[in-house]
Amino acid sequence: MHPSFTPPRQVKIGDAAAFAGTTSRAIRHYHEIGLLPEPERGGDGRRRYGYDDMIRLLWIRKMADAGISLDDMRAAFDEARDIEEDLGRLEEALAAKEADVKRQRAVVQRLRAVGSPLGLLSEPVTDRLGHLPPGALRPSDLDTLLVTERVFGPLGAAVQASVFIVLATHTDLRAEDDRLDAAEAALDDGVDPHDPRVEELAAQRYAHHKxxxxxxxAAGLDTDEEKLFETYDADLKGEEPAQKSACEAVTKMPHDFSPARIRCMELAAELLGQDHSADS
Known part of the structure; x- marks a missing residue:
């Protein structure tokens, strides 16, 4: 050290923050929560930080860079406490953060590869629909898959994707699907739920589903669905929807359907349910 240079015995909060690589606001917060003892103020009413204060502040910055929480920092400075449990929690938090980063990178890669909002959906869905030509899927198709994925999870949405693959490759089925959508939407225009058209439309929707x-x-997509579960089932453990069940999840999704439209949906579902009962 140059003999003519003498470091200050104490520094102001701004200089302390600059040296430690933090901010004055952060230092004040450390004081408020008891992490950094507040030094006495000088004659001008300002805080003055000495050597011990700066050492403590530097250790705080090191621990913050390591991802240690402020609460756990207090434990680290308390020599009477064993911080092994705190470090265990830190390791778990870092592992979860690494998993989140991995998932985020995978989404970015899918978005780059797919080049559309489809890439925001899960890997089983994007893999299943990725071979379709650009524009084959409508925005409303993606909306439906988004909701399905939230309610039934990635594999449920991947199975639902079979419908959109067929609609994208069969113009006659797409046209019938559009006709039924329009007819069902018309039920919202004050149609009585017991109007004969409701039951007739439900039968048409059932026939279309078949x-x-x-x-x-015919396209072998049902066989592909079995491969989906073999490929992704183990990898998707723990990624189920946050809701306790699909039924509960459905009740959380708002809609603007009329009573007539809801009854039409229920009648169509009953017909499909009868088929499943007969098959079993």
């Missing part, structure tokens, strides 16, 4: 099932089987 036609979609046949097209899915």
């Amino acid at each position: 036609a979609l099932e046949k097209a899915i089987e």
Whole structure:
């Protein structure tokens, strides 16, 4: 050290923050929570920080860079406490953060590869639909898959994707699907739930669903669905929707359907349920 240079015995908060690589606001917060003892103020009413204060502040910055929480820092400075449990929690938090970063990178890669909002959906869905030409999927298709993924999880949405693959490759089925969507939307225009058209439309929707099932089987997509579970089931453990069940999740999703439209949906579901009961 140059003999003519003499370090200050104490520094102001701004100089202390600059030296430690933090901010004055952060230092004040450390004082408020008891992490850094507040030094006495000088004659001008300002805090003055000495050598011991700076050492403590530097250790705080090191621990913050390591990801240690402020609460656990207090434990680290308390020599009477064993911080092994705190370090264990830190390791768990870092592992979870690493997993989040890994998932985020995977989403970015899918977005780059797919080049559309489809890449924001889970890997089983994007893999299943990635071979379709650009524009084959409508925004409303992606909306439906988004909701399905939230309610039934990635594999449920991947199975639902079979319908959109068929609709994208069969113009006649897409046209019928559009016709039924329009007819069902018209039920919202004050139609009585017991109007004969409601039951008739439910039967048409049921017939259309059966036609979609046949097209899915003819294309071998039902076999692909079995491979989906073999490929992704183990990898997706712990990624189920936050809701306790699909039924509960559905009740959380708002809608603007009329009573007539809801009854139409229920009647179509009953017809499909009868099929499943007969098959079992």
